[in-house]
Amino acid sequence: MYAVEGLKPDTLYKFSLAARSEMGLGVFTKPIEARTAQSTPSAPPQDVQVLSLSSTSIKVSWVPPPAASRHGAIVRYTVSYQAVNGEDTERHEVTDIGADATSVVLEGLGKWTEYVVRVRAHTDVGPGPESAPVRIRTNEDVPGAPPRKLEVEAINSTAIRVTWKPPLSGKQHGQIRGYQVIYSRLENGEPRGHPNIMDVALPEAQWNIEDTTEYEAIISGLISETSYSVTVAAYTTRGDGARSKAKVIKTTGAVPGKPSMLISITVGNTALIQWQPPKDMPGELIGYRLRYKRADEESFTVHNFGSTDDHYTATGLFKGATYSFHLSAKNRAGTGEEFVKNISTQEEVPSGFPLNLSVVGLTTTTTRLTWAPPAPAERNGRITHYVVVYRDINSQQNSTNRTSDTHMTLHDLRPDTTYDIRIQAFTTKGGGPMSPSIQSRTMATSPAFATSFGVKAVMKTSVLLTWELPENFKSQGLFKILYNQQSVEVQGNMKRKLITGLKPDTNYSFVLMSRGNSAGGLQQQVSIRTAPDLLKTKPVLFKTDENNGGKITINLPKVATTAPISWYYIVVVPGSLTSSRRWENPDEMELDELLEVGKGSPPRHRRRRRYTEIPRAYIAAKLEYLPETFTLGDEQNYNGFYNRPVPSNQPYQCFVMAEMKEQHLSSANEKQRVFSSSPYSDPVMVESGSVARSVDSPEMLWVMGPVLAVVLIVSIVIAIILFKRKRASPLPKDEHLSGVKDSLLANSS
Structure with missing residues (x-):
């Protein structure tokens, strides 16, 4: 007996047998035939296609598996389908499809619903593999539900506002192309006349809408003090769906027409407004409302008057400004249509000078200036241009430049020279007073004593300035840094200086000068804006872990605004460094060095003793989002910073530091890091616990x-x-x- 293997299923084979001896192969017997047993198909049905017949049915067609892959007679087919989303997402199957069938119609499907369809063939042995999934969406239909949350509001005696939300997505049955707002006039609660239909078509960009979207329509041309019935229906390409439940609204009573108004400009920045009652005056006149504002203002000044008042004097008007006056009459039904009139006061020369004149850039031969217009009350008209007057302080000869902008660059200046600079604003009537002078010194042409003067880090009350010194530089005395009418001296061999005592969210300009070299003057300048005060409250002790020393949980402050923050840092400072007044607040620390020192993996036991012997500030964690609470000393790594156990038996404080997203200096292409820190927490001391002992035991060994x-x-x-x-x-x-x-x-x- 011998078993022949490796044959194909459901295949007819012929077998012959011959004997072999030492003399050779004998004669074969007559062939006998045998067919192998059937198996399941090894390939799925081919060329599966789907076609949407209606909003609830689709047709699925296919070609039988290749003959070589059937492995037996195909006895039936199975078609499975499953909705991608909606109320019914279970898998369904149609199993009674005959062997000769090459298509089937699936009915009772969801309207405007996407389905995944698969087909498989069966032999008597079992099913073969499924075909690749094919997606199909049923056709659109009219919406199956009305719009939701219909609200109606009377605007005035002739108009109403209608708002609504779309039908739920599962009931839309297609792309909502628009809405019909149907309204009818009611008499004694019954509709009168034909209903009116307002079509609210949606642009194509709004066809795929969300359930929370709200729509609005204003119906005007109505009759005052009249009731109306309002309903809304959504429609697709197949038609409009069910209407919402009707809402009844009554328009308000008729309001007054426009009053007449006369405005006379008087001396002393005042205007006399006089008016007469409206000719169209339904009901009793109960008063007037006057609103007015300057053209560049956003809000109106509003005054209400009685029915017998007929004039008002507006005071404190700006010269050379345009004002808009709006007067309306009122009855018990409401406020009527406004009478609108614009006036312009007479221009004069500015009574004030341009503000905030400052230097924002320097070279050896140029100085860049910026300023702001005079205060609005002192412009006395439209500022047509500015004149900048400047001179060498050792000369009496003035030079002038004219511009309509609020910035200017002075060219062709002498190097290493101090200039006196003033500015004057002009209207069509002439020039105003000169601004107070500022002095600026151009850069020296002699070899620069320092380069790359810039900003390393910006905090809310401090800024870290850095610069580079040439290799052959020899200190000739002190550096001087000037800022906002203040100065600070720095040793000539230093390359950085932390300036403290600044105000949050404030512009500052810093100038680096050398007192000792022959140039002796202004060298380089940078301008910055200090960080805003985002973390106004300090961290607060929440709880300590009595069972595990070295751990403490703190409540973290909340950010006061939605500023663009890239990272948050939790910083621990030994109490000796704050009580000694070395760092009275976090902004007095050089935070960039703290960030570099704090990086790394957890220290080995041998190194931990150094942290306890030499108290120093460290970063416990770097977080993308600021949680409500945080546990210090959990020995986890947070974005490259190790949260080491809190030193025991010594006081410490902590604070939160927010790093804002990258900003660029206005005067250079250099990036600066901006930090906003919270105040220090109250001092806290952690008692020795099991964690502290476990850290000390290797030290004792x-x-x-x-x-x-x-x-x-x-x-x-x-x-x-x-x-x-x-x-x-x-x-x-x-x-x-x-x-x-x-x-x-x-x-x-």
């Missing part, structure tokens, strides 16, 4: 191990010496033991 080894070696040496003495001059037994004991006691002490 490093200390006690060598000590014990020394004691052991000394004891052995003493024993050898005593042994030799015993051989040379034997002692009584008690005296020998007493000598060893005394020697050990002496060495151990």
Whole structure:
């Protein structure tokens, strides 16, 4: 008996048998035939296609599996379908499809619903593999539900506002192309006349809408003090769907028409407004409302008057400004249509000078200036241009430049020269007063004593300035940094300076000068804006872990605004560094160095002792989002910073530091880091616990191990010496033991 393997399923084979001896192969027997058993198909049906027939049915067609892959007679097909989303997302199957069928119609499907369809073939042995999934969406239909949350509001006597939300997405049955707002006039609660239809078509961009979207329509041209019935229906390309439940609204009573108004401009920046009642005055006149504002203002000044008032004097008007006056009459139904009139006061020369004149850029031959217009009340008209007047302080000859902008660059200046600069604003009537002068010194042409003067880090009350020194630079005295009418001196070999005592969210300009070299003047300048005060409250102790020393949970402050923050840092500062007034607030620390020092993996046991012996500030965590609470000392790594156990038995404080997203200096292409820090927390001291002890125990091994080894070696040496003495001059037994004991006691002490 012999088993032939590796044959194909459902295949007819012929077999012959011959004997073989040493003389060779004998004669084959007559062939016999045998067919292998059937198996499941090894390939799915081919060329599966789907076609949407209606909003609830689709047609699925296919081609049988290749003959070589059927492995038997196909006895039936199975078609499975499953909705991608909606109320029914379960998998369904149609199993009674005959072997000769090449298509089937699936009915009872969801309207405007996407389905995934698969087909598989069966032999008597079982099913073959499924075809690749094919997606199809049923056709659109009219919406199956009305719009939601219909609200109606009377605007005035002839108009109403209608708002609504779309039908739920599962009931839209297609792309909502628009809405029909149907309204009818009611008499005694019954509709009168044909209903009116307002079509609210949606642009194509709004066809795919969300359930929370709200729509609005204004219906005007209505009759005052009349009730109306309002309903809304959504529609697709197949038609409009169900209407919402009707809302009844009554328009308000008729309001007054426009009053007449006369405005006379008087002396002393005032205007006299006089008016007459409206000709169309339904009901009783109960008063007037006057609103007015300057053209560049956003809000109106509003005054209400009684029915007998007929004039008002507006005071404090700006010269050379345009004002808009709005007057309306009121009855018990509401406020009527406004009478609108614009006036312009007479221009004069500015009574004030341009503000905030400052230097924002320097070279050896140029100076860049910026300023702001005079205060609005002092412009006295439209500012047409500015005149900048400047001169060498050692000369009486003035030079002038004219511009309509609020910035200017002075060219062709002399190097290493101080200039006196003023500015004047002009209207069509002439020029106003000169601004107070500022002095600026151009850069020297001699070799620069420092380069790359810039900003390393910006805090809310401090800024870290840095610069580079040439390799062959020799200090010739002190540097001086000027800012906002203040100055600070720096040693000539220094390359950085932390300026403190600044105001949050304020513009500052810093100038680096050298007092000792021959140039002796202004060298480089940078301008910055300090960080805003985002973290106004300090971290607060929440709880300590009594079972695990070195851990404490704190409540973190909340950010006061939606500023663009890139990272938050939790910083721990030993109390000795704050109580000694070295760092009275976090902005007095050089935070960039703190960030570099704090990076790294958890320290080894041998290094931990150094952290306890030399108190220093460190960063416990770097977080993308600021949680409500945070546990210090959990020994986890947070974005490259190790949250080491909090030092025990010594006071410490902590604070939160927010790093804002990258900003660019206005005067250079250099990036600067901007930080806003919270105040220090109150001092806290952690008692020694199990965690603290577990940290100290390896330290004791490093200390006690060598000590014990020394004691052991000394004891052995003493024993050898005593042994030799015993051989040379034997002692009584008690005296020998007493000598060893005394020697050990002496060495151990």
